[in-house]
Amino acid sequence: MEPRKEGADARAAIYTRVSKDLTLEGLAVGRQLKDCLALARRKGWRVLDEKFEDNDISAAGGKHRPAYLRLRALMEAGGVDVVVVYSADRLHRNPRELEDWIDLASATGINIHSATNGHIDLSNPDGRTMARVVTAFAAGEVEKTKMRILRKHLELAEAGAWPGQKCYGYTADAQIIPEEAAVIRELAARVLHGEGLNAIARDLGARGIPTARGASWRAASIRNILMSPRIAGLRVHRGKVSAKGQWSAIVSEETSLMLRNRFAPGRATGQIGGPRKHLLTGLLVCSKCGTGMVKCVNGKSKKESYRCPRNVGAAACGGTTIVAAETKAWLAEAAFQFQDARVVGQTEATSEWLEQTGALDARLEEIAADYAVGAIGRSEWQAARAAIERAKSALPVPIVRPRELTTGAMLRSTWDSMAVSVQRAVLDDVFVKVVVMPRRQATGAKSFDARRLVPEWKQ
Structure with missing residues (x-):
């Protein structure tokens, strides 16, 4: 299809995007919008009221971009004559996605105008070549950025640097939270003594001890805390301990290793179970018949006791x-x-x-x-x-x-x-x-x- 007319009455849709908005204030997309509006005014275009803004969303890796999809739908419906972007890589950093856009532009006759790259006419070979070159360079920059980030993460891991996130027991800057650290030590002791995770979770809830986010304690949350080498002052990279951390430990490395092996896949841990009511039930054994003794109240003295149960048809003798x-x-x-x-x-x-x-x-x-x-x-x-x-x-x-x-x-x-x-x-x-x-x-x-x-x- 021939390119649409881009005169003074052309309807312009402005698309803005930034991959990382660290402050979450939208300042970067705001600057893009300012330059795009200036271009539209120079051209005399009528800018649509609807905003097409994907803030803090990367164009690489096929991530879902709601505004981008709405813009495509508007183009397919014939509701716009020209698309304005700050630079072509705001639309695409993926060559495969660009080819779909070229097909859409060819079918609708809608072109791209960039505040920095100028007019990109996708209706002719030169314009398509230019778009592909710009997108290829942008994709290359994405790959280089990924490599730099991965290398930096490896360097930090090898140096034992704190990962930077708050977790149970630690603040975001690696300071121990004393009351949470005490809970972690208690959890380690109870698990290594063989107590069930569900029973521990119920007990913590009954005592009103909060989780890091104020949610209910669960077996999985306890397991995740105790499985983390971080509580022993160890830095993990890609699932493996890479170095001794630069922060203080809550439990010893020995304790952490035992906990991780207790929860290792394929190992029977016996960790799931209900709360125990009577301390000695089953541990005490009647010498006369070998049956486990149970809790009772003595009929005469009214004292709590343990007795061999007298069950009709069973081996228990009831004599101890x-x-x-x-x-x-x-x-x-x-x-x-x-x-x-x-x-x-x-x-x-x-x-x-x-x-x-x-x-x-x-x-x-x-x-x-x-x-x-x-x-x-x-x-x-x-x-x-x-x-x-x-x-x-x-x-x-x-x-x-x-x-x-x-x-x-x-x-x-x-x-x-x-x-x-x-x-x-x-x-x-x-x-x-x-x-x-x-x-x-x-x-x-x-x-x-x-x-x-x-x-x-x-x-």
Whole structure:
């Protein structure tokens, strides 16, 4: 189609766009509009009232541009005679998109006028060539910009620079938020003790502890916080730890590594579960029949107790009962003392696990390097990587607690403030089971006898 008339009565649509508006004040598109309006006045065109403005939207990568699409629809409907832009690359930075525009301009006879590039007549070969050259240069600049940005991000990551965003536990300028940091340490302790994520989320909500955005706590949000190496002062680039960060850590690197491996794909974590109501249910076992004991209220003394359930048709004998309060206190103190005795052994086990994990990670890097230089093929690299990942998943992750709960003394000082599910996780970490023996005194007043408790300890 022949180009439309562009005389004094021509209807002009002005299109403005800027890729990044850091202040979100629209100043850049405002400057573009000012120059475009000046061009339209010189030409004597009637500028349409409708604004075609895409602010803070890139033209590269096929991003959705609402104003651009409205402008195309207006051209197809014949509602405009000329399009005015600040420069041709405001419309396109994508050669494929330009070809669609050329087809549209050819079908409608509508041309582009630029405040900086002049008249671009898409109805003739020279005009189309000029448009393609301008767009090609713009696309090249986009690629160069991407490369510079990627290189800068890599440089910052290798230097351990703070990523710049606020996250739970930290301000936007990498300062620790004390009350949020305390929550993160609590989350780490409870998860490493085996408590379920759903139970933790419910507890945080009941206590009125807010998330970073004031939303409800969920298992996924807790997992995401604890999976982030950032809380251990580590910088991540493209999903991998690239350097030690330039900010303070909330938990130790050792704790962070244990948490990340607990949540690693393919590893059974046992993290999802409901809240526990009774501390010793199932841990105490009747010596007579081997059945797990349950919470009850003693019929005569009205004291809370644990008993072997008497169920018709089941193996439970119902012949063993023990008072709850003294039993819980005795087992807790036994757990504290046991923890003190094995701290050294845990440290050795952790060091061995870290050494084995580090060796497997080094092998992953080696086979990746071999594949990069062509020493091995893709199938060989994939097979080797899968085998190493299986070996990593097979390594039993040692139970490691944040330093705040490492010793028996620390456990003792925080025991009463722990949720029941956390207390049970501590006991499960110490005892396989606790067998309750029959009363030594058959008649008379019942009193607590610690000799009735026969623990089977975990190694």
